[in-house]
Amino acid sequence: MEKVISKSIIVLFLIMFNIFLVSFSILSTSQQTTTITIAPSNTSQLVDVSQTIPPDALDPATGFAVEDGPFFTAVFQELVEFNGSNYLQVVPVIAQNWSTSNYENWTFYIRHGVYFPDGVQVNASTVWFSFYRTILMGQGAGISNYDNLLFNGTVFSNTGYAIPWGVNNAIQNVTGLPTANNFTLTAQVLASILSHFNAANKTIQKIMEYPYQAVVVKGPYEVQINTLYPYRYFLFDIADWWGAIVNPIAVDEHGGVQPNTPNAYINTNGMNGTGPYIILHIGAGMSTITLEKNPHYWAQNLSNIPSVAEPAHIPIIIIDYGLSHNDRVEDFANNLAQISYVSQPYLSQMYNAYEYNKYVSFNQIFTNVGYEAAAYFISLNTEVYPTNITDLRLALVYGINYSELLQLFKLPNGQLGATEYLGPISQVFPLYNEVMQMDNLHPYTYNLSLALHYLNEAGYVGKFYVVLPNGTVIGNPKGNQLQTLDIYAITPVTELEQEELNIIQQNLAQLGISVGFKYVLPSIVDGWLSPATTPSMADLGWYPDWPDPIFQELIAQTDVEFGGISGNFAWVNNSVLQNMYSTLPFITNSTLQTQEVAEAYKILYAEAPYIWLPNYIVYYFTQPYLRGFVWNQFDGYFYNMMYYQPYTVNVSTTSSTTSSSTSVLGTTTQITNNSIISQNTTPKTSQVNYTIIVGVIVIVIVIVIALLLVARGRR
Numbered sequence: 001m002e003k004v005i006s007k008s009i010i011v012l013f014l015i016m017f018n019i020f021l022v023s024f025s026i027l028s029t030s031q032q033t034t035t036i037t038i039a040p041s042n043t044s045q046l047v048d049v050s051q052t053i054p055p056d057a058l059d060p061a062t063g064f065a066v067e068d069g070p071f072f073t074a075v076f077q078e079l080v081e082f083n084g085s086n087y088l089q090v091v092p093v094i095a096q097n098w099s100t101s102n103y104e105n106w107t108f109y110i111r112h113g114v115y116f117p118d119g120v121q122v123n124a125s126t127v128w129f130s131f132y133r134t135i136l137m138g139q140g141a142g143i144s145n146y147d148n149l150l151f152n153g154t155v156f157s158n159t160g161y162a163i164p165w166g167v168n169n170a171i172q173n174v175t176g177l178p179t180a181n182n183f184t185l186t187a188q189v190l191a192s193i194l195s196h197f198n199a200a201n202k203t204i205q206k207i208m209e210y211p212y213q214a215v216v217v218k219g220p221y222e223v224q225i226n227t228l229y230p231y232r233y234f235l236f237d238i239a240d241w242w243g244a245i246v247n248p249i250a251v252d253e254h255g256g257v258q259p260n261t262p263n264a265y266i267n268t269n270g271m272n273g274t275g276p277y278i279i280l281h282i283g284a285g286m287s288t289i290t291l292e293k294n295p296h297y298w299a300q301n302l303s304n305i306p307s308v309a310e311p312a313h314i315p316i317i318i319i320d321y322g323l324s325h326n327d328r329v330e331d332f333a334n335n336l337a338q339i340s341y342v343s344q345p346y347l348s349q350m351y352n353a354y355e356y357n358k359y360v361s362f363n364q365i366f367t368n369v370g371y372e373a374a375a376y377f378i379s380l381n382t383e384v385y386p387t388n389i390t391d392l393r394l395a396l397v398y399g400i401n402y403s404e405l406l407q408l409f410k411l412p413n414g415q416l417g418a419t420e421y422l423g424p425i426s427q428v429f430p431l432y433n434e435v436m437q438m439d440n441l442h443p444y445t446y447n448l449s450l451a452l453h454y455l456n457e458a459g460y461v462g463k464f465y466v467v468l469p470n471g472t473v474i475g476n477p478k479g480n481q482l483q484t485l486d487i488y489a490i491t492p493v494t495e496l497e498q499e500e501l502n503i504i505q506q507n508l509a510q511l512g513i514s515v516g517f518k519y520v521l522p523s524i525v526d527g528w529l530s531p532a533t534t535p536s537m538a539d540l541g542w543y544p545d546w547p548d549p550i551f552q553e554l555i556a557q558t559d560v561e562f563g564g565i566s567g568n569f570a571w572v573n574n575s576v577l578q579n580m581y582s583t584l585p586f587i588t589n590s591t592l593q594t595q596e597v598a599e600a601y602k603i604l605y606a607e608a609p610y611i612w613l614p615n616y617i618v619y620y621f622t623q624p625y626l627r628g629f630v631w632n633q634f635d636g637y638f639y640n641m642m643y644y645q646p647y648t649v650n651v652s653t654t655s656s657t658t659s660s661s662t663s664v665l666g667t668t669t670q671i672t673n674n675s676i677i678s679q680n681t682t683p684k685t686s687q688v689n690y691t692i693i694v695g696v697i698v699i700v701i702v703i704v705i706a707l708l709l710v711a712r713g714r715r
Contacts, residue, residue: 032652038356039625039646040338045316046642049328050341050620052494054286054321056522058270060241061133062262064140064565065522066543068241069636071319073308074291076244076273079108079127080235081308084641087547087633090235091306094122094245094274103230110221114298116247117272124223125199128208128215130245131164131225133194135214136187138162138260140526140565141242144556145545148582149227149234150214153561159183161259163190165228166213174206187259195256197248229586236546240634244273262526274298276312276640291317291639308635313628313643322492329353332621339629340621343496348412350621359649360624362412368619369631375423375542375553378487378504378611379569383531386482391458393608397444399451399511400504400611408499409616418614422605424542424557427615429549431594438598441605443612448510455511466512474512484514489539491519500613501539528564531571538569539613546634550597551585558604570609577603623647 040046048070057063060076079095092098095108114122134142135151143162147153151162161183168186171179179186193204208217216224227234237243250272251257254265268286272278276299277291293312299305323331325342332340333353342350351362380387380396387393402420409418421427422436422443436442452474459465459475464482466474475482485508487501505515518535528534544552556567559581563571580596587593620637622629624647631637 034651035648036359036651037646037648038335038359038623040623040644041335043644044314045318046314046339046626046639047318047320047331047337048339049320049323049331049337050339051319051321052323052341052492053490053522055289056526057262057267058282058286059263059266060244060246060273061137061141062139062267062526063241064144064526066541066636067321067522069634070639071289071291072241072244073275073635073637074277074317074639075270075275075279076241076246077275077309078239078241078243078245081239081306082236082632082635084307084630084638085632087236090239091308093306093309098235103232103234104227106225106227106234107218108223108225110223112221114274115296116250116274117278117294117296118247118249119296120247120249122245122274123199123220124217125205125208126245126248127223128217129194129197129199129248131215131243132167132190133246133251133257134242135162135164136190136194136257136259137262139262144562144566145237145242147561148229149231149237150225152228155183157561161187163187164214166210166226167207170207170210170213173210174203191257191259194248195252195258197252199248231586233546233548233551236548240545242545246273247271276310277317280316287321289319289321291319307641308638310640312640314639317639324492325495332623335623338623338626341619342621343494344409344411344417344616345496345499351412356624359651360647364624365621366619367622367629367631368617370617371419371426371428371615372618373426373428373544373547373549373553373633374615375426375557375610376613376615377423377540377542378613379538379540380609380611381531381534381536381569381571382607382609383571383573384534384536386458386462386464386485387536389458389462390607391454391461395451395455395458395511396508396513397608397611398447398454399508399513400444401446401507402443402614403446404503404507405500406614408496408503409614418616421612421615422601423553423610423612424604425549425553425597426544429547429553431549431597434594435598435601438594439601439605441601444608446507451511455513468512469510482513484516485537486516486518486535487537487539488518488520488535490522490525493519493539497539504611526565528569530564534564534569534571540569542567542569544634548585550593554597554600555581555585558600558609572604572607572609574603574607
């Protein structure tokens with residue numbers, strides 16, 4: 001019996017040992033780690049396809065669209081600029097420093113050694129030239145940003161000329177010409193000075209040095225800017241491209257300066273500023289703009305330069321404007337473009353098409369910068385038929401299903417990427433909520449019966465009628481049927497914008513109102529300078545030029561002095577508001593100021609000059625190797641701050657093999673971020689597999705010991 005048990009133990013041991021050998025053979029595995037590097041195919045250039053429409057103009061005194069920001073920021077510079085993403089702080093750029101004791105008289109000391117690419121040096125007279133040129137040209141950028149600060153808005157309204165305050169007296173004092181009370185003559189003389197600008201001319205020098213005017217040359221590198229009223233936000237006003245310091249020689253060589261007239265050549269061909277990039281090529285219709293690193297950049301070898309003014313890192317910037325949705329997806333997905341954009345309904349499509357989506361998460365290429373200080377709307381021209389009828393405007397604002405519009409902005413995670421608000425002040429400013437609570441107001445809501453009530457009243461006022469889908473006649477049946485209302489939009493519209501317009505069209509059809517669409521270029525919008533040249537309805541957005549919700553949002557969009565392209569596309573012209581607006585931005589008592597804003601909101605709520613559309617988040621798609629992408633509410637982003645850093649991931653593949661053949665039993669992929677740039681594939685023995693083998697050995701030993709103990713017990 002003992003021999004039988006011993007033999008059994010031996011046989012069992014041999015069997016278990018055989019199993020161990022087989023297990024060892026089967027479970028002998030290896031782990032391969034592959035380092036994958038994602039980088040641009042050409043490290044010397046960056047391609048940006050995110051801008052869905054081209055600039056409206058390449059002259060910083062004329063361009064006034066948000067799409068202009070990155071281009072102007074790369075090419076031109078100002079006395080002070082926003083400190084990167086911090087739009088509540090400015091840093092010195094062309095100015096070395098500044099001072100003020102009363103927020104009305106601002107003294108700037110110009111850096112020595114700031115040059116344009118052609119070698120022309122910037123000094124105090126260049127600053128005088130640049131500000132006066134922008135104002136006298138009378139375009140949206142100058143009118144909107146310097147009205148009642150550097151020129152008198154009443155003079156502008158009465159004479160049609162934007163004249164830097166005090167320059168009329170300066171010209172008469174120096175030349176004897178009767179310009180003090182003759183603003184037409186002042187405009188002509190100033191245009192002549194600016195068109196043949198010679199800072200060495202003694203007469204021009206004396207005019208620039210006259211102390212009682214908007215800009216005063218105090219010395220070769222010292223300039224004083226004097227506002228009409230004390231204004232704390234002034235530095236933020238001049239920190240963007242309407243404060244750009246431009247080259248007088250370049251302007252004089254290409255058309256000079258004419259009152260109330262854009263410079264056609266510079267609008268189309270641009271000109272170089274003092275910035276870190278210069279213009280290399282302008283494509284037909286501004287479909288493409290190519291920039292190259294400024295080879296003579298004044299800050300190239302300087303230290304202590306603000307980051308927004310640092311020399312460029314990437315030599316070539318190619319901006320492709322207005323590409324189709326598919327092109328923007330494909331160029332980014334195939335790593336041909338570094339910056340791109342698609343409408344919110346297509347976020348998942350972009351990520352699914354991305355060739356590296358196995359290695360990069362959605363959030364690593366999706367840059368969400370939050371809600372913008374902006375207003376999106378359908379403007380209702382209050383000065384032309386039929387939108388000059390208040391009841392019709394009220395019918396329109398209550399006839400839109402805003403909840404349906406919001407659903408268009410649903411993100412891949414199910415959250416909404418937009419919110420409702422009641423303009424013209426953006427909800428990102430604390431003042432908005434204060435006013436809403438004070439007035440007990442809320443955004444307009446969809447109310448079909450109320451919309452029909454107002455529409456019926458409007459029909460009798462305007463002598464028109466509409467026919468509802470069920471055949472019911474609303475309005476004055478003895479009048480004419482209401483004409484089709486065309487909504488103008490800037491081409492090309494995004495897919496999401498078109499869906500918004502389609503919903504609005506369908507909503508208003510329920511009121512018997514026929515809606516059509518007309519698409520125009522940004523340059524056409526620049527010509528909306530009067531109620532007659534501005535369409536009844538336009539799908540637009542307004543972006544404040546600096547962080548003052550009263551002067552830059554409320555007043556800009558509802559003060560008739562800023563009519564049309566300057567902000568007030570609805571041409572709101574209310575005498576109570578006009579009287580209030582003359583002092584509202586300059587009230588130092590914040591409580592009183594808020595109360596007056598609340599009063600203005602009550603008036604605007606009853607007049608309904610705009611259909612306020614959802615305010616949505618701002619985002620871009622950026623390649624994971626693109627660093628230094630910094631976004632600012634008022635500049636866009638800064639090409640000169642961007643640089644490349646190859647993005648690498650470790651991909652680990654585990655496979656199990658036998659001694660005679662390879663059999664992949666399972667694969668585990670592990671992705672980690674690291675700093676290894678070179679690609680390599682390294683096989684390693686898996687620690688997990690050693691653990692399994694050791695486990696098998698332990699089991700065999702335990703079984704053998706157990707059998708021996710059993711055998712001994714049976715003796």
